[in-house]
Amino acid sequence: MSEEEEIIQPKGRVAPDDLGSSILLSAGYDGALQKAYVRLYEPESQEIYIWYDNTGHLPYLLSKKPVEELEANRRVVGHDGFKSLDPVIKFDALTGEEIMVTKVVAKDPLSVGGSPGCIRSHLDESWESRIRYYGCYIYDEHLVPGMPYRVQGGRLVQGDWSLPSSVEAQFDEILSHTEEHLKEPMRDWARLLQSPVPRIRRVAVDIEVRPSVRNRVPSPDEAKDPITAVAFAGSDGLRKILMLNDSGLPVEAPRIEGADEVTVHESEREIIQETFRVLDRYPVVLTFNGDDFDFKYLRNRARNLGVPDDENPITLGRRFAFLTNGVHIDLYQFFRNRSIQGYAFGNVYREHTLDEIASSILKEGKIAVQDIAELGIKELGDYCMQDAYITYQLTAFNDDLVMDLMVLLSRISKSILEDVSRMGVSRWILSLMEWEHRRLGWLIPNTQDIIEAKGGTTTEAIIKGKKYQGAIVRDPVPGIHFEVTVLDFASLYPSAIRNWNLSYDTLLCTHKECRGNLVPGTRHWVCTKRRGMTSVLIGSLKDIRVLWYKPRSRGKGLSEGERQYYNVVQQALKVFLNASYGVFGAESFPLYCPPLAESTAAVGRYALEEATKKSAELGIEVLYGDTDSVFLNHPSSQQTDALTAWADEKLGIDLEVDKVYRYAVFSRRKKNYLGVYKDGRLDVKGMTGKKRHIPPILKAAFDELTGILGGVQTVEEFPAAKENIRGLVEEVHRRLMERDFKVEEVAFQMQLGKPLRQYDTSPQHVKAGRMLEEQGYEVVAGDIISYVVTRDDVVPAVSAKPRDVDVRKYEEYLEGTFEQLLDALDMSFDELVGRPRQTSLGAFFGVPPKR
DNA sequence: ACGGGTAACGG
DNA sequence: CCGTTACC
Numbered sequence: 108m109s110e111e112e113e114i115i116q117p118k119g120r121v122a123p124d125d126l127g128s129s130i131l132l133s134a135g136y137d138g139a140l141q142k143a144y145v146r147l148y149e150p151e152s153q154e155i156y157i158w159y160d161n162t163g164h165l166p167y168l169l170s171k172k173p174v175e176e177l178e179a180n181r182r183v184v185g186h187d188g189f190k191s192l193d194p195v196i197k198f199d200a201l202t203g204e205e206i207m208v209t210k211v212v213a214k215d216p217l218s219v220g221g222s223p224g225c226i227r228s229h230l231d232e233s234w235e236s237r238i239r240y241y242g243c244y245i246y247d248e249h250l251v252p253g254m255p256y257r258v259q260g261g262r263l264v265q266g267d268w269s270l271p272s273s274v275e276a277q278f279d280e281i282l283s284h285t286e287e288h289l290k291e292p293m294r295d296w297a298r299l300l301q302s303p304v305p306r307i308r309r310v311a312v313d314i315e316v317r318p319s320v321r322n323r324v325p326s327p328d329e330a331k332d333p334i335t336a337v338a339f340a341g342s343d344g345l346r347k348i349l350m351l352n353d354s355g356l357p358v359e360a361p362r363i364e365g366a367d368e369v370t371v372h373e374s375e376r377e378i379i380q381e382t383f384r385v386l387d388r389y390p391v392v393l394t395f396n397g398d399d400f401d402f403k404y405l406r407n408r409a410r411n412l413g414v415p416d417d418e419n420p421i422t423l424g425r426r427f428a429f430l431t432n433g434v435h436i437d438l439y440q441f442f443r444n445r446s447i448q449g450y451a452f453g454n455v456y457r458e459h460t461l462d463e464i465a466s467s468i469l470k471e472g473k474i475a476v477q478d479i480a481e482l483g484i485k486e487l488g489d490y491c492m493q494d495a496y497i498t499y500q501l502t503a504f505n506d507d508l509v510m511d512l513m514v515l516l517s518r519i520s521k522s523i524l525e526d527v528s529r530m531g532v533s534r535w536i537l538s539l540m541e542w543e544h545r546r547l548g549w550l551i552p553n554t555q556d557i558i559e560a561k562g563g564t565t566t567e568a569i570i571k572g573k574k575y576q577g578a579i580v581r582d583p584v585p586g587i588h589f590e591v592t593v594l595d596f597a598s599l600y601p602s603a604i605r606n607w608n609l610s611y612d613t614l615l616c617t618h619k620e621c622r623g624n625l626v627p628g629t630r631h632w633v634c635t636k637r638r639g640m641t642s643v644l645i646g647s648l649k650d651i652r653v654l655w656y657k658p659r660s661r662g663k664g665l666s667e668g669e670r671q672y673y674n675v676v677q678q679a680l681k682v683f684l685n686a687s688y689g690v691f692g693a694e695s696f697p698l699y700c701p702p703l704a705e706s707t708a709a710v711g712r713y714a715l716e717e718a719t720k721k722s723a724e725l726g727i728e729v730l731y732g733d734t735d736s737v738f739l740n741h742p743s744s745q746q747t748d749a750l751t752a753w754a755d756e757k758l759g760i761d762l763e764v765d766k767v768y769r770y771a772v773f774s775r776r777k778k779n780y781l782g783v784y785k786d787g788r789l790d791v792k793g794m795t796g797k798k799r800h801i802p803p804i805l806k807a808a809f810d811e812l813t814g815i816l817g818g819v820q821t822v823e824e825f826p827a828a829k830e831n832i833r834g835l836v837e838e839v840h841r842r843l844m845e846r847d848f849k850v851e852e853v854a855f856q857m858q859l860g861k862p863l864r865q866y867d868t869s870p871q872h873v874k875a876g877r878m879l880e881e882q883g884y885e886v887v888a889g890d891i892i893s894y895v896v897t898r899d900d901v902v903p904a905v906s907a908k909p910r911d912v913d914v915r916k917y918e919e920y921l922e923g924t925f926e927q928l929l930d931a932l933d934m935s936f937d938e939l940v941g942r943p944r945q946t947s948l949g950a951f952f953g954v955p956p957k958r
Numbered sequence: 959a960c961g962g963g964t965a966a967c968g969g
Numbered sequence: 970c971c972g973t974t975a976c977c
Contacts, residue, residue, distance in 0.1 A: 446961080531960045570964065577963030578977070599977090600962095689961030696961075704962065734964085734977045778965050778976050795967070798974055860972070870969070870972055923967075 118420075119432035122147060122156035126258035128266040129156065130305060130514070131250060132390070133434050133523045134241040141215055143244040145263065146434065147256060148390050150305035155390035155433055158263055164244055165190060166219045167212040168227055168236035169197070169550065174209050182229035183211065188218020189226065197550035200612035201560045203637065208234070208550065216240035235551050237697075238541065245521060246545035252524065253517035254302060268298050281654045288638055289605075292647035297655070299518045300676050304511045309391035310341040311499035312382070314401045315491045318480055323885075327403035330411055333375050334404070336487055337382045338366070338495035341389065342503065348492050349378045350484060361485035366492045371484075376412045379405065387420050387432050391524075395461045395498045396439040398529070402428035427529060436528040438501055441513070446532040450682045451512060457799065459889065465497045469504055473497065506668065508675055515679040519648075532686040533696050539683075540698060543640060552611075557700050561615050564701045565630050566709065574692065575705040578734035579712050581719070583773035583780065585931055588730055589822070590741035591771040591782065594750065596714060597761040598649050599735040600688040603710035605646030606759045610639020611691070611700040626706040627713040633706075641703070645687045652680040653761065711735065714758055721753050731773060731780065736765065766790065772816070772931045779927060781813060789817045796924045802895075802917075804852040805924050808839040812928060829934060836925060836939045843917050846909045853912055854893045854904035862888045871901045879903050 117137060122129075129147035132155070137144055143160040170177060174192045177183055184192070190212040199206045211233075213219045213226055220227040220236045227236045238246070245252065248263075255266030270278060278297055282290045315336040316325045325332040338348040347368040352358040353375070360369045372378050382405065386392055394401050406421040406428070422429045429435055441447060443459045456467040465471050474490055482490065502509045517527045520535035521542040527535065544551045552560075564575035596602065603609065607626060614626075616634035624632050633639075659665060660674035690696045692704030711734065718737050722729050727750070728740035739747070747764060754762035768782040768790070782790040791797050796809025815831045818824075842848055857872035863886055866873045875894035880886045882903075893904040897911045922936045929936055 533960055536961090568963070573963060575963085580964060580976085595977095686961050689963090692962050693960080695959075708963075736977080776966065793966075793975055795974095798967090800974070857973070866972090868969090868971060872973085920968090927966095 117144060117146070117157050117431050119146070119155055119157050122158040122258045124258065124261045126156060126158075127151060128255045128257055130307075131252050131254060131256050132307075132517075133525055134245055134250070134252070136216055136240045138215070143241060145250070145256075146390075147258070148305070148307060153308040153390065156258075158258055160244065161261060162248070164247060165212050165214065166216045166240045166243060167210045168219050168230075169195075169234040170209045170211055170230055171206070171232065171234070172209060172230075173207070177209055177211065180229065183226055186213075186218060186224075186226050186229070188213045188215050190214050196548070198548055199552075200549050200640070201552055201556055203612075203617055206550070232553075234553060238551075241523065242538065242541065245523075246542045249542075249546060251299060251518055251521060253304075253514045254299060268302060270294075270297055270301055274301060278655065284654055285650045288643065289647045289650055292643055293651045296519075296647055296651050300515065300651070300656070302518075304507075304514045306342070306507065307391050307510055307514075308342050308389060309393055309499070309502070309510075310339050310345060310385065310389040311393040311395075311495045311502075312386065312397075312401065313338050313395070313491055313494040313498060314382075314404060315487055316404060321478070321480055324400075325404070327400050327407060330404050330407035334378060334408055336491040337378055338488075338491040339385055340492070340496040340499040342499070345385075346492065346496070347385070348488050348495075349381055350488055351375055351378060352484070358484060361488055363485065363488040363492050365496055366488065369488065375408075376414060379409045379412065379414055380418065383409070383414075383418055383420050386430065389433050391434045391436060392430055393436050393438055393498050393502060395494070395501075396437060397435060398427045398437045398440060402435065427525070429525070434524050436502075436513070436524065438498060438509075438528070440529040441509075441527075442501070444531060446682045446686055450685050451678050458891065461494060461497060465501065469497065469500055471497060471500065506671055508671070511672070511675050512679055515676055516682070519679060519683060532682060533690045533693060536683065536686060536690050537697055539644065540640065543644060547640075549640075552698070554697050554699055557611050557698065561611065561700055561702050564705045566628070566705055574701060575708065576712075577708050579715050579732070580734070580777045581729070581732040583731040583738075583775065583777065584728070584740075585773050585775050587770055587772050587822075587825075587931060588740055589770045591730060591768040592739045592742050592747060593736055593765045593768070593782075594718075594739065594747065594762050595736040595765045596718075596754070597653065597763055598684055599711050599714060599760065600707050601645050601649040601684045602760040603707050603714070604642050604687065605649055607706070607710050608633050608639050608642045609703055609706050609710075610641035610643075611698060611703055613637060613639035613642065614700070614702050614706060626709055628709040629702075629706055631702050631706050641687070641691075645684065648680055648687075649684055652677055652684065656680060714754075714760060717758065718750070718754060718762065721750060725749055730771070733778060738771065769820070772928060774927050774931045776927065781816065781928065783817055783819070787817050789813050794924075794927050796927070800855050800857045801924065802853045802855055802920070804839065804842070804848055805921060808835060808921070809924055811835050812925065816928070825932075829932065832929075832932070832934065833939055836921075836936070839921060840918065840940045843914050843921060846912065846914060848909060850895060850904055850907045850909055850912075851893075853909075853917060854895050854907075856891050856893050859886065859888055859890045859892055871896070875901050875903045879905075882906070 129149040131145050132148050133146040135144055143164055144157050147156045147158055174194050177192050193210040194207055195210050196205055197208050211226060218225055227233050257264050257266050314334050316332050317335045318325045319332050333351060335351045339345055346366045348363050348366045350371045352371045352373055358371055360371045363369050402421050406419060406423055409419050420431045442464050456464045462473040513527050517524055520538050522535055522538045541551055566576035568576050613634035614631055621635045622632045624635050656673050656677040660670055660677045688707045691700045715732055719729050722737060725746050727742045727746050729737050730740050731738040751762050754760055769785050771780055771782040773780045779793040791813055812832060812835060815828050819828050859876055863876050872892040872894060876886045876892045894901045895904055895907045896913050896916045898913045902911060926936055
């Protein structure tokens with residue numbers, strides 16, 4: 108099994124022989140009992156129970172060698188942990204044939220893999236040996252984490268998974284809009300996604316530590332400094348804080364904002380023991396960065412203070428912290444997940460601090476604190492309590508949206524809650540695929556097998572260093588265009604995978620007869636005899652989202668609560684669909700399949716090209732297009748209808764009106780335009796003036812510029828708007844030249860992509876970062892460095908004065924920022940700021956300035 | 959550490 | 970050419 112196998116001794120309540128409907132939240136392996144277990148959350152009592160496997164399931168790996176040959180391998184059959192050899196039949200999806208393989212069964216997971224001298228290490232090749240044991244157990248028993256189960260006479264059985272009769276008829280109706288082979292998979296998804304998600308009782312915890320060295324975060328491995336406060340915020344209303352008073356002087360319990368229960372302790376040990384008692388009472392415990400800090404610190408500090416290990420509910424894995432009774436969710440890990448950040452929360456937060464995430468999602472800012480070491484006991488308590496409360500709120504806002512989202516992701520991905528909250532989308536998709544392989548009796552191929560059978564890519568990427576060609580981005584038609592309609596293909600890549608039967612098991616199949624069935628724009632062919640696994644999984648997820656969840660998330664005749672639920676499901680599905688293509692092009696993905704990613708992108712290009720051609724055929728001018736969109740110059744509704752109908756009929760992909768602009772402004776740059784909607788709202792894409800790193804003075808000026816453009820109704824109004832723009836540019840230019848600004852206004856804010864040491868070059872922000880470090884600041888990857896540009900250098904904004912600023916440089920930045928719109932408006936920056944017009948040959952011949 | 963490629967801009 | 974940010 109996996110090297111990272113966590114062997115945890117759970118010590119929670121054991122499930123009785125009969126337990127009512129409960130949600131399967133988690134699973135693991137108990138090293139002492141040598142059994143797999145699952146954790147069940149029973150919503151009536153709101154308690155968590157452990158159910159130990161009693162089916163005799165054992166860990167194993169697969170070998171392609173016959174039983175007899177393995178019997179002769181003394182290192183395998185003579186291994187202490189060896190149990191048995193069993194021949195089994197598996198379907199080899201790479202060859203399309205059934206094959207006989209041998210199950211090498213072991214007594215415990217570490218004997219399979221992960222320990223020195225394990226069985227895997229004595230075999231040249233093995234399959235399915237890197238799956239964590241609890242995953243293996245879930246797959247084999249066809250368990251779905253997040254779904255209801257019961258314990259009946261000691262056996263774990265499915266709870267009620269049936270589709271509620273209230274939706275069954277409607278669901279059957281939408282199935283008539285899909286293809287036959289997707290109906291059953293969609294019904295299966297509906298069973299998982301319609302099953303209600305119960306409220307989960309939980310508590311958030313946050314600790315504060317008094318650092319011995321100022322401005323230095325105390326090391327959780329050493330845990331030398333005292334824990335001064337521990338706050339709890341529970342879904343049951345618990346608002347409690349434990350505070351340390353080691354001053355030797357009597358201290359009265361302060362009034363802490365938001366806390367109902369405040370106790371002051373002279374013994375830190377007492378605080379820790381009480382903390383452990385609270386943690387043990389909850390099925391789910393939330394932290395923000397508990398894996399790396401709070402739980403690590405608590406665990407180690409408890410040890411240092413002589414709290415017996417058997418009172419300590421925290422188990423430290425290599426990267427994560429687990430609880431022996433409940434489920435620990437580290438929200439820092441969850442919100443850091445790029446798919447969650449992007450597709451579920453629309454990139455509303457950028458930094459991964461509790462403050463930033465909370466203020467953008469909850470609109471609750473934190474108390475600003477300069478130096479925690481300086482806080483008095485009350486302020487420290489307020490601060491700590493607030494963090495615990497905000498952490499809890501992150502899962503509770505919008506009617507428990509985030510909890511529901513995690514449970515749903517757990518069902519789709521067949522992953523336990525701990526993994527959903529910590530792993531990236533590639534692990535979720537992997538887990539889903541592995542589960543499906545086991546369900547169908549397919550052998551899960553090793554990464555090498557796929558590469559050897561399917562080879563690499565055949566197209567050339569536009570950007571060097573990339574593996575294959577991606578999407579098309581058309582050259583925009585520069586200028587101002589009125590009445591622009593943007594159509595885009597809904598779920599283009601998932602649709603490509605669905606419609607072209609794309610999957611690692613169908614691409615470049617072994618059949619001669621399929622060789623003519625080429626993916627457009629590639630030399631890859633696709634199987635015509637069997638349905639591909641990825642195609643069915645992604646196809647059914649896409650269809651159920653488009654046909655069922657998407658419409659119902661906005662649907663009429665539903666309560667607000669129902670719509671909300673459909674919306675959460677719809678978002679969870681989106682996360683999967685959007686990642687489904689990328690993972691197959693990622694070398695780190697165990698089912699990495701370059702031709703699959705390449706074919707998906709190729710179908711996308713084909714669809715966009717065809718749509719562009721068809722538009723022309725219909726007499727519509729295409730102004731621009733990127734990946735899955737076409738920008739059409741004042742099309743009639745008949746024309747767009749015809750285009751949509753064509754896409755549906757010829758490509759089987761939904762092409763829908765995404766937005767309509769009163770007018771749009773394009774320069775020659777791709778991924779760079781401004782659209783003004785009919786109601787005056789603005790849609791600004793890719794412009795420098797919108798990027799987050801640029802100085803506020805430029806951003807503010809740019810915002811004013813777009814504001815002016817947003818007010819323009821007709822062509823006739825442009826001259827007046829241009830006058831306003833002239834005034835605006837002149838004013839900002841003047842402020843810059845006269846240094847009429849505060850330093851912060853001209854500071855760039857650039858994020859540090861990696862630790863300072865890892866840079867071979869010295870970009871400006873890295874230079875400034877190094878200076879900050881010299882001044883004693885801690886500078887880590889992910890920090891946003893604020894700096895200003897001076898005559899021959901850069902300076903961190905904190906130590907700069909307006910007179911240091913190189914205003915000539917800033918004039919250039921202003922020009923760069925504004926030019927993107929000014930050229931489209933036929934305005935010259937030079938003229939606006941009173942510089943003589945350039946009389947280069949380029950200008951003479953009317954060649955556009957390069958940029 | 960953990961999805962992809964395309965593109966702009968500044969140094 | 971690198972690094973960052975944005976688009977899709």
